[in-house]
Amino acid sequence: MKLDVNALGTFYRMAREGAGLAAGRLTHMTDVETRVGVTKLNFMRGREIRRDFEDPTEKVGVRVELGGAIEGYSIVVFDRENALRIVETIVSESDAEEFDEMSRSAVTEVGHIMNSGFIDGWADVLETVIDVSTPEFVEGASADVFFNDLEEAPDDDDLALLFQSHIEAVDTEVGFSHYLFPERESMSQVLEQLRDSGGIEYDKLEGFDRMAERGAEEVANTATTLTGIDTSVEIRRLNFVSLEAIPEEVPDERLVGVAFEFDGVPSGYLLFLFDEESAREIVDAMVPMATGDGDADEGPESFDEMGTSAIKELGNIMASGFLDGWANVLDTTIDHSTPEFVHDIGTAAVDPVIVQLGENQEFAFVFDTLITADGKEFDCEVYAIPDEADLERALNDLDVGRIEDAPTTADFQEVDNA
Amino acid sequence: MKTYGTEPGAPTPVQVGISELAVSDGDETLRSYGLGSCLAIALYDPDSEIGGLAHAMLPDGDAAENSDRKPGKYADTAIRALLRRMVEKGASYTSVEAKIAGGSDMFEFDSFGDGVGQRNVVAARDELEKLGVPLVAEDVGGDRGRTVEFTPGSGTLLVKISESDGTTGVTEL
Structure with missing residues (x-):
């Protein structure tokens, strides 16, 4: 597998485009003005990803598996508190401090729409189709809960390509992070198509x-x-x-x-x-x-x-x-x-x-x-x-x-x- | 991640990030933060009170492939894009005036040649002259960073410099 700057540049545009669509949909759903913060392509070891993830904040995530042009996982992660605030904006009578069935499904719905936003953005840039599984709700404070049971979760020493975007709301705390873990084989194929130099x-x-x-x-x-x-x-x-x-x-x-x-x-x-x-x-x-x-x-x-x-x-x-x-x-x-x-x-x-x-x-x-x-x-x-x-x-x-x-x-x- | 403090009651200024440009009419404030060698270009039409601000990073867009996609990135294409959008909003080309700020050179590296900030300043002056837009005020060069706030309604460009002794110098252009 080889990569070059052109291919990575396309990946970067994918990430930006996806983040823009996801932010737009969050605004549409919650009536909260949002904007795209930093978007990055990271190359990180499994160990570093886990460390990066493990601040003591409780988090909730919505995870989907991808198929088609890109295989892998796409995960939207909210701080637990932020997720509860989002539930409040959608389910107006909710003042829950715990996730009951209703708030859980509201967050899953929001997370799924976010994930789909990203994925539609990537599909647009790649001019292809990406399939998405049904969303899965994940809750916990450590990276293990979110990543360990993935088919190709990076081991401590594996270098993984990670897409990170942050979307923040103007004046309110409903920001979230997004992670994409592409599987190696499928990423290799995409990179191959996009590469226009030796690499x-x-x-x-x-x-x-x-x-x-x-x-x-x-x-x-x-x-x-x-x-x-x-x-x-x-x-x-x-x-x-x-x-x-x-x-x-x-x-x-x-x-x-x-x-x-x-x-x-x-x-x-x-x-x-x-x-x-x-x-x-x-x-x-x-x-x-x-x-x-x-x-x-x-x-x-x-x-x-x-x-x-x-x-x-x-x-x-x-x-x-x-x-x-x-x-x-x-x-x-x-x-x-x-x-x-x-x-x-x-x-x-x-x-x-x-x-x-x-x-x-x-x-x-x-x-x-x-x-x-x-x-x-x-x-x-x-x-x-x-x-x-x-x-x-x-x-x-x-x-x-x-x-x-x-x-x-x-x-x-x-x-x-x- | 950038965060922006706001004074209570004051409307949040529109942030114009690197390579971006924004056009507005009236009292809305457009703001670009922490310009080093980048250049802030403010154009406005005093009659219609329509104006815009660009935060340009490089001098020459005509030589670059992506200047269609990112006109605000280059001094020359940013000026033309601002003018076009202002005229579309109702500004009169012939009464438009320009103010610029930024283009510092804080580092004397060999690879920087005559100075990367200086190149942006020269490019903006040349393009304005070519288009016949008078450059009525400027605060450029030196080795300090600048934050600018532009109000198209009044044409006021506030330039804030964070001095090395901790004070903030404010110049009104």
């Missing part, structure tokens, strides 16, 4: 994921070494999105960031974004005198020269670690620029990069990582956005057999702290 062997995506994993680990390790704050990788995903969707994911608040361009196979851009509080905590840990009495909350609004250079230095070393992780997996060398400091609205810090990449590509693979610390503020979003053509080249050169053996060592001595 990448699907198995080489394994290399993608390994790159992402090594890079993320290196960042967490270097951050811990440098700041003394014990950090770990919280979320890690590989997204395929349209360029315009990237800034939509960045919080629209003032952030502190360090940006790099990197050069090699692949080339691209790397951004580390911290919320202001985390940035202060880091400055505090690295240069204890910089924020006066050491209380991060009372620090000055702006970052002085010492604070700025501490953050740049941390960014620089994290960038080296991250890109070393990649270079080791790819058996190549990747150089990076000196750090550029930015303290501005998050969106504004990301858009120059997508503007530049937009000259030559419409979509991008985004390596999206969240590093956090227990007990202290250290939230760092890492966005690595490689140039598409370079990435395809790097992956095609990749020897899948040696991925497991690749060592990862960040060499602190080599870093130029200019």
Whole structure:
């Protein structure tokens, strides 16, 4: 099975189109104004999917099995509370806190109409027919309830292609998430039809994921070494999105960031974004005198020269670690620029990069990582956005057999702290 | 996911995301958030009070394949699409005026050449001149992000800059 950007681009359009139809139908049914939030194609390991899913919130889902042009499962998942609110808008006398037969069937009905919306959207884009089974109501807090009995549920180590869309209602809490798990064989056929270039062997995506994993680990390790704050990788995903969707994911608040361009196979851009509080905590840990009495909350609004250079230095070393992780997996060398400091609205810090990449590509693979610390503020979003053509080249050169053996060592001595 | 705070009682401004454009008449506010190198292009006809806002990402749509599908993505095609939709709503072509904001260059990367924001600004100015639409005000360039709010009824373009010292600078164009 091979895939290329054209095929993935069509998949992405499918996801958008489906989300639009589903949102329209939800509005029609509930009279609540809705809009499509982020739509993503994710490549995730079974383990990561389960982790992503397992916040303590009780959820309800409506699941259908697909046949025809796409085989697999389509699942609409609501937070339990949101599902109950939706029932209220449809069955006006209901103020249920538990799911009785009536509210259960109301949610199943809504979920089914949502699922059908997505599926009609995909069928439109693919100009084909997709069959849908009768809907099944699922309730629970863990991923196992939702995914484990699927015929081809991804095991912990399997890399699955996942469609995620979020639809939110304006002013009310009735948002939901949507997951599509296509079966490998049927997806392979669809990809084959859509592909218009040589493409990448699907198995080489394994290399993608390994790159992402090594890079993320290196960042967490270097951050811990440098700041003394014990950090770990919280979320890690590989997204395929349209360029315009990237800034939509960045919080629209003032952030502190360090940006790099990197050069090699692949080339691209790397951004580390911290919320202001985390940035202060880091400055505090690295240069204890910089924020006066050491209380991060009372620090000055702006970052002085010492604070700025501490953050740049941390960014620089994290960038080296991250890109070393990649270079080791790819058996190549990747150089990076000196750090550029930015303290501005998050969106504004990301858009120059997508503007530049937009000259030559419409979509991008985004390596999206969240590093956090227990007990202290250290939230760092890492966005690595490689140039598409370079990435395809790097992956095609990749020897899948040696991925497991690749060592990862960040060499602190080599870093130029200019 | 983006969330937007609203002041109590104030109507929610229409969000114009990257590559999008919107046309409106009257007092409705159109808003684009966190522009870095992207460019906000506001056109309005003071007589009919019809106007529109585009959040363009790239300079040259004529050279791109998908500019039919996404006219708002490119400065040149966004300006033409805004004009066409405004005229369809009843605006008079000859009285339309333009204001632009954005096009910052926050990073000095080698691969960025003369600056990606600068390219958008130049493209918008060229297209406006070609179409004979006067550019009456601009707030472009520099290295800070901007948030803009445009009210077609009055033609006012509010530009907010979040300064590095934590304050917000507001310019009215």
